[in-house]
Amino acid sequence: MCRHVGYLGPPVSLAELLLEPEHSLLEQTWAPDDMRQGGTVNVDGFGVGWYREGRPEPHRYRSLLPMWTDTSFASMAADVRSGAVLAAVRSATVGMPVVVTACAPFSDDQWLFSHNGRVDGWPDSLAAAASRLDVVDLMTLDAPTDSAVLWALLRRSLRKGRDPAEAVRELLGEVLAESPTSRLNFLLTDGEVLVATTWWHSLWVRGEAGSVTVSSEPFGGTGGWEQIPDRRLVVADTSNVTVTTLPDA
Ligand code: GLN
16 A cells, blocks of 8 residues: 655755655655555655645645656755655555556645545445535546545535544545445645544654654654554644544444
8 A cells, every 4th residue: 555654843855754764755665564455565656745934835746657766856855845744655556547646645725635545345435425526526536546536525625614633534434434444544734734544554653852753654763653553543733643543433
């Protein structure tokens, strides 16, 4: 399954965060440690979203190349600094297309979103939920994948002003009601707060003075990382990390 990372804290370069550390997201592209029956490598493209000081909307770079072969990104990553980043490397679920628009993070206004996992029974299992999307939602679907539909549903709630943690929790419940064996590790940010779930995939959090990192796998050494148990909702900013248990599906 895909791997994702969210970071909030003092500005760092994208290279310092994603490429240079021991077992970085870059290394997790070809040598992830904990894929849990979801593929072996994450080479079906990648994406990075980052925020700039004083601007609520993030920038985004997505590529269909495996992260390690994208030399344009590598040269840019050393020069781009940000205090809020969400990045993901993709391993396409069987039956879903390998297209750049299927690579997280998905984006809308100030939001960035990633899904690590799969919706079992796709696409039928999402038909009931998707029937509530309107024409504009469907026309602006990023890609014909489970994750893109999940994003369209979440984006709809966020546009209505729903609290992000509540919107994520509702989405999880809605999907599990139709497809209880789904794997649903979500990661959402607006550059101020990170909201994440664990539902059948790994997640780790490292809170340090003034920064917080949420990642599918620990990187940059094992010190300071806390493993999040399965079936949890994580809400984190640079001063607090709250972990709550999610109800059974
Ligand atoms: N199902 C999603 C996709 O195909 C996510 C894949 C994953 O987590 N490996 O894009």
